[in-house]
Every structure is written in C-alpha cells, then in structure tokens.
Amino acid sequence: MTVEQNQQEELPTTNNNRKKMLALISVLIIVLAGLGWYFLYFIKTPxxxxxxxxxxxxxxxxxKFNKHVDVDNILAKGYDDAITAMVDSDKKIDANTKVFVKGLSQMFKAPITAMAKEGILKYVEIGKWQDEATENQEAVVPNKTGMNSDNLVDKTGLKESKFKDIAYTKIDGDIAVVGITLFDEKINKDFIAELKMKKLSDGTWQVIEFANLKEYINTVQAAKNNK
Structure with a gap:
C-alpha cells in the first residue's frame, strides 16, 4: 500500500478523534472510580x-483530581503509545509508510489531547460526558494514517476490562509503579496495567503515566488473535 493510497482513506472529523481519545482515557478513570472497597492501605502510599x-x-x-493525576502527561504519552502500537501491528502497510504515519500523527496530537483533557475534566466535574461539539464547530481532518480511528479504543483491550486487584507496588525513591490486575471478559484472561506515579512534596502520589500501555495493547491483541 502506497503513501498516496493511505492519504486517500476515510476522513473522520476531529470530533470523532476526540471521542476515541476520551474513551481511551475514560476507561482508566472508570477503573480508578470502581476500586472502592479495595483500599485498606496506609496514608501516603501510592x-x-x-x-x-x-x-x-x-x-x-x-x-484534587488534577493534583493526583497528570492528565497532560498521561494523554501525551498515551497518544504516542497507542499510535505506535496500532501502526506497528498493521500488516497492511510497509515499514516506510509506518514511519511516515507516526510522524504525521504528531500533527494532530496537540488538538486531540487538548480536547480530550477538556472532556476528562468536565467529566470529573459533573460526572458524565458532555455532548460533543456542534457540527459547525467541527473541522474535517484527513486521517492519513491508513487506520480507522474507531479502532483506537478496541485495540487497547481496556474496553472489556474490569478491575480485579492490586498486583504489586514497586517504589524506587520518588517514583513508584503500581500494577493493577484487569480481567478481560472477552478473552477470559488477566492482564497487568502499570501506573507510574511520582511522589509529591506533601508525601502523597500522582499518576503520571500508563507505563506499559503499548505493551498492554500488543499483549491483548495477540491473545485475541490466538483465541
């Protein structure tokens, strides 16, 4: 498949891309919101x-949410990791096109993550997702990646996952990694999602990264393909 062919593929709106980024991060929020009863831990642990x-x-x-969740960094790295995982796993495009696609995706990163952040914070504020922007506010952005943006959430595997337990906590100075066991109902299998956290000046912690999102996506997709 040539670059030109990829450039002529479907043209989803920025609104559609926004939905996918919101959905991607909202799953993590929903997981965190559903932990509830689990927390019988000392104050100031991750x-x-x-x-x-x-x-x-x-x-x-x-x-308080902003204090303990670095939304900007999570979205920025999450976007890059999701795009990389999707492009690398796409067997329909060659190596040169993959390099082109990854570079091109950076053109849309800032507006998509900015809109995603706005939606996330509004969700925290009112407890539900707001209606998307009206059509006269939308701008059509070519999807030159050769991929359907509808696949973004599906490829993460998070859509079918539910919180199971805390697998481990690793602390190295002011950085910690908390492994959360998620159960994928679709393939009946557990997976570990690693949340990277940093220690704040008051001794509490902030989530700064979904550390293994790229590996998580690849692992989930491989399991589904082998099912």
Whole structure:
C-alpha cells in the first residue's frame, strides 16, 4: 500500500478523534472510580493516593483530581503509545509508510489531547460526558494514517476490562509503579496495567503515566488473535 493510497482513506472529523481519545482515557478513570472497597492501605502510599483519585472522581473534586493525576502527561504519552502500537501491528502497510504515519500523527496530537483533557475534566466535574461539539464547530481532518480511528479504543483491550486487584507496588525513591490486575471478559484472561506515579512534596502520589500501555495493547491483541 502506497503513501498516496493511505492519504486517500476515510476522513473522520476531529470530533470523532476526540471521542476515541476520551474513551481511551475514560476507561482508566472508570477503573480508578470502581476500586472502592479495595483500599485498606496506609496514608501516603501510592495505592492510597489512587483511592484519593477515586474519591475525587466520586465527589467531583477537579482540583484534587488534577493534583493526583497528570492528565497532560498521561494523554501525551498515551497518544504516542497507542499510535505506535496500532501502526506497528498493521500488516497492511510497509515499514516506510509506518514511519511516515507516526510522524504525521504528531500533527494532530496537540488538538486531540487538548480536547480530550477538556472532556476528562468536565467529566470529573459533573460526572458524565458532555455532548460533543456542534457540527459547525467541527473541522474535517484527513486521517492519513491508513487506520480507522474507531479502532483506537478496541485495540487497547481496556474496553472489556474490569478491575480485579492490586498486583504489586514497586517504589524506587520518588517514583513508584503500581500494577493493577484487569480481567478481560472477552478473552477470559488477566492482564497487568502499570501506573507510574511520582511522589509529591506533601508525601502523597500522582499518576503520571500508563507505563506499559503499548505493551498492554500488543499483549491483548495477540491473545485475541490466538483465541
């Protein structure tokens, strides 16, 4: 498949891309919001701070949510990891086209992640997703990636996943990684999602990254393909 052919593929709107990024990160929010009963931990541990995030969502406390979740960094790295995983796993395009697609995707990163952040914070504030922008506010953006953006959420595998338990916590100075066991109902299998966190000045922690999103996507897709 040539670059020119990829450039002529479907043209989803920025609104559609926004939905997919919102859906991608909203799954993580829903997982955090559903942890509930699990947290019987000491104050100022990484896992306890995850409970603070859950409570912030439940109480619509945007300031507390922002304190303990670095939305900007999560979206920025999550976008790159999701695009990389999707492009690398696409067997319909050659190596040169994959390089082109990854570079081109950066053109849309800033507006898509900005809209996603706005939607996430509004969700925390009111507890539901707002209606998407009206059609006269939409701008058509060519999807030159050669991929349907509808696949973004499906390829993560998070859509069918539910929180099961905390698998482990690894702390190295002011950085921690919390492994969360998620159960994928579609393929009846557990997977570990790693949340990277950093210690704040008051001793609590902030989620800064879905550390293994790319590997998680690849693992889930491989399991589904082998099912």
């Amino acid at each position: 896992v306890y701070s995850l409970n603070i995030v859950r409570e912030a969502i439940a109480k619509h406390d945007v300031n």
